[in-house]
Amino acid sequence: MKDVKCECGHVNPHGTVLCEACGKVLDENEKKNPVLDMRYEGSARRSQTYNKTIIDKIWNFFSSVKVGVWLIIITLIASALGTILPQEMYIDQPPEVYYEEEYGWFGKLYYQLGFNDLYGSWWYLLLIAMIGISLVICSLDRVIPLYKALKAQRVTRHEGFLKRQRVFGINTHVDNDDFTVIKKHLKEKRYRVREENGDILAEKGRFSRWGPYVNHVGLIIFLFGGMLRFVPGMYVNENLWVREGETALVPETGEKLYLKNNQFILQHYDKNKDKTFKKAIEEAGEVVKNYQSNVILYNRVGENIPGEKPKLEAIKDYKVRVNHPLTYEGYSIFQASFRSDLEAMTFALTNKETNQSFGEMKINLRNPKSVYDLGNGYSVKLLSYFPDFEFGKNGEPSTKSRVPNNPAFVFRMISPENPKGETSFVAIKQTIEPSGNNTYKMSFKGIETKNVSGFIVRKDSSLWAIILGGIIFMIGVIQGAYWNHRRIWVQNKNGEVWIAAHTNKNWYGLKREIETVLTDTKLNIPEDQLQIEKQDKEVV
Amino acid sequence: MKKRRLVIRTVILLVLGAAVIYTLYANFTKDNKLKVAVGETAPDFVLTDMQGNKHRLSDYRGQGVFLNFWGTWCPPCKKEMPYINNQYQQFKDKGVQVLSVDIQESELAVNQFAEHYKLDFPIMIDTDKEVMTAYGIDPLPATFLIDKNGKVIKYSTGEMSEDTVRDFMEKIKP
């Protein structure tokens, strides 16, 4: 593993293909090629040189672009697989039921393979992580040698180097004035011109060579930002339901922020007002125009403990709409959904035969009273209340949850003629009388509902890394894609003028530029050696 | 030179590897992360029981507290409440207090439930879910065992047998 000393005197690291300084071909295999492979300037990529310890082996694995491309392709295929069926987060049923019910045997298989949460699976994360590692190691392994090689390059180049450039030409006619003209033209074209022993090296856009590495740095920062989310406290994502008129503690804010929901507003497009959309609205039925919650954000004042009535201080009065979240101290509150909850039910104690009403009672479904006095000796006792009624396993009435989705009651109706009372079970659309011959019934009068706004509370302390990564990535990509690294060599060799040129991309542009540079000189325009070759083939 | 390269490579790979392992680990454990972890001081709260007495957790320093979160609608709660009540009778004179917090239900429902199962320990309603939020509870039932110094020594969720309840109370007996 010794360094290689070139005949020009420059010492190159082992594995170098082209001398960093003069460009002489050091690798015997490369000599056979008519046109040089100029990737990484023929510098020594160390990964391919040292392969001793396990660390080196792992390093070299990730340093390979081939491995990188494979990782990209596998990730690509995996990502695509995850779109065949909806992911777990977009379904509203238990996944073990949903997939089979909706998509049959295929859905079941999809679920069994764990594709229901593909993007959160350990192996998908691992793939992304491996791409991240590959990004770091590939970049490190290439950018340093490339930087060294470009820094060490000299103006005068070895014949073998010039001859094997894709754009190359020889002129037997030598005229010093030509050099002056060329230099002038090159400078007009914003080339940096260096001169040594009468030889010229004109170079521009070298910084575009760093583009790929800059964008990789951006990606690494982006992925780092993604990783930060897993650090506790960096990422808050909670659902918060607040009914109209109520104030709720905003979760994960250290019991500090409270949100009052004054009103929820749902607006539809009106086909008579929004005439442009008339046809589309008629086709679609109803189209929602706005989801909005008018809220007040409060801060809790002073030390307080949960359960005690907090002292609140209003901070912000805001209309939360889709696309217009309320933000405060890094927290964002988004309008996410809404529902309409049952709030109260009204019944009238009625004589079954005469249909005469003996007073109405309104039951607050979230806080019912145990007795409702209707006056004149009439009253109703609430014996049992089932906010989310169902028949339990043993046939007994029970409740599924605390939410009044399907309220049911057991009433005892007390009247002057029946002071002990009659019992009646009342649920939505059904009444059961245990005795079967009640005189009175609870007749349903009305229902009150209240809107509940669904918010998402989010705090993402990793956002800065994501944004920074994105910006750096874009800079790098633009730097690499919209600029070209061009070099033109005009050199005296054996009493002739040799012209060679290289660019990392956009040869067409380079060739046109050379034409302008060589105008007003007697020099021939160098040829594209690849095209000559192709045309030969085509003729054959 | 060669050695230095090996060291640099090893360090870089270790850093990257650690980051990956941490992320995978965090991804696996994110679902069962606890808001109030074992060993921490239990967050203080004040709630009023059905008889109108105020209970402040920090007032029970020096006693073990069996803090149970429940709902009248939850089937396992129905089963374990009588057990808790039985053991409460055994342990209440040995320095163990039971505080039972119902999540956001009506007084009617809670009172009827307490009457039906003849519960003697203090029951309170967390009307605004503040205590529940502070403890980060989901699902019900959930029990925190708090020792005489106010530290959480165990968190348990799911149905408990009477033996479990006894063991738990034994653990927090001062």
Added chain:
Amino acid sequence: MVTISSNLLFIAFILYLVATLFYGGAITSKKGAIDKKGTNRWGKIAVLLTIIGFISQLGYFITRWIAAGHAPVSNMFEFTTFFGMALVGAFIVIYFIYRTTLLGLFTMPVAILVIAYASMFPREITPLIPALQSYWLHIHVTTAAIGEAILAISFAAGLIYLVKAIDQSKASKRTFWLEVVMFSLVTVLGFVAISSTFSGLGYHEKFTWIDKHGNEANLEYTMPALTGPHEGKLLTKEGFQPLVEMPALINAKKLNTVIWSLMAGLILYGVIRVILRKRIAAALKPLVKNIKLDFVDEISYRSVLIGFPVFTLGALIFAMIWAQMAWSRFWGWDPKEVWALVTWLFYAAFMHLRLSKGWHGEKSAWLAVIGFVIIMFNLVAVNLVIAGLHSYAGS
């Protein structure tokens, strides 16, 4: 305003058609071969027509914007039309870099097909649902479409490369797959033809059917039902009785459209083959004889280089900003998002293969074709087949 708008679009469409003929003329005309500098008269007219068409379509875009009050990129018709316009715009830009009319001959038909395809969707101006009411959305969609359009230029250039490079004298895997690409383009034409035929006839037939949850639902076909819905009952008198009934899991109506389009495509393709008496790609070969392979290769690669940053910005970065505003998270693994990521990963792989593995020339051209297939998949299949948040819900 709406009428002006649709007229302008129609004018643009016609101009693009005429321009294509002139591009053909520019290639076949003996005077002024391509490798000589400059463009011949036919070519100049073609480019001029293209530019006028583009301006006309820009007029459509602006007038429709004024009429709707929001940028017209909010449903399938508007988005696809915009994509077609961006494709023409991207071609104009690339033309002025490389001055080759041959690229126009391959790009314009694709743009025409895209716009024709777009007009098969409901053309009403639709109101915006709350999530779409964000200027970030418009920035995101337009930039993404422009990026995709530039990337599509690389497909056109890749196609030229393949037509020229592939030996048509004997059948091989390469001639087969190139012909598959040609057939796909013909099938799009088939879809447009068959849809316009039936909608011109005003064809309708109604069914009641049982969906996978066992509920009865109504369904209206606009083409005769070859594949009927699950337990479907034909309500329309003299309607076409379905040949096969589909299980509830399969969307019989969409499948029916696909089958009709394929049939139309096959017939069209068959007719073309009978007329040409050789593969389409083989028939196109003489048109490309004057262009240099590495020149088209460079155009193809250059388009990817120019398009990739624009695509990243539009389809990923602006998309993330919008998603962060609207749905509170910048990334949500919605199918459309994932396919944007897939497209991005694909072109990233493309560039790595080219830079590091030396995949130039034909390999690179095939990759450009696959890239375009992915873009089209994202545009067509993800919207229509895989429903997600982004779904414009066409049918």
